[in-house]
Amino acid sequence: MGDVFGLVAFLVALAGLLVALGHVGYLAMLNSAAAKRGVAGGATADYVSGRWKVAGGTAAAAAFALLLTSGGLPLDVLGLLVGGGAGVLAKGALDQTRGRFRGQV
Numbered sequence: 731m732g733d734v735f736g737l738v739a740f741l742v743a744l745a746g747l748l749v750a751l752g753h754v755g756y757l758a759m760l761n762s763a764a765a766k767r768g769v770a771g772g773a774t775a776d777y778v779s780g781r782w783k784v785a786g787g788t789a790a791a792a793a794f795a796l797l798l799t800s801g802g803l804p805l806d807v808l809g810l811l812v813g814g815g816a817g818v819l820a821k822g823a824l825d826q827t828r829g830r831f832r833g834q835v
Contacts, residue, residue: 732803739810740799746817747792753824760831774831782828788820811825 761778764771795813798805 731757732806735803736806737800739806739813740796742817743792743795743799743809743813746813746820747789747796749817749824750785750789750792750820753820753827754789756824756827757781757785760781760827777827777830781823784823788823792816792820813819 757778760774764774764778767774792813794817795809795811798809799813801809
């Protein structure tokens with residue numbers, strides 16, 4: 731039973747890490763596009779620079795949760811909660827960022 735829970739905790743933490751890294755990648759893409767536009771991309775670059783802390787924090791928390799899942803049952807529970815929470819926060823932040831720039835050319 732503990733092995734199954736450990737596997738589930740690992741998969742949840744891994745999914746949280748992938749979502750958090752997706753947010754980091756999206757911000758990197760936006761930052762690159764803003765840099766290519768020069769002065770016209772200044773507002774986007776400013777917005778992206780303010781979002782790096784959220785993206786980095788959720789990615790670090792998800793990576794830490796993934797490490798926690800290699801322990802026993804109490805650490806698996808903690809890893810599941812931290813990894814799932816980081817994934818949910820990263821998904822919300824990614825949706826907020828995408829919503830801000832959706833439909834702009």
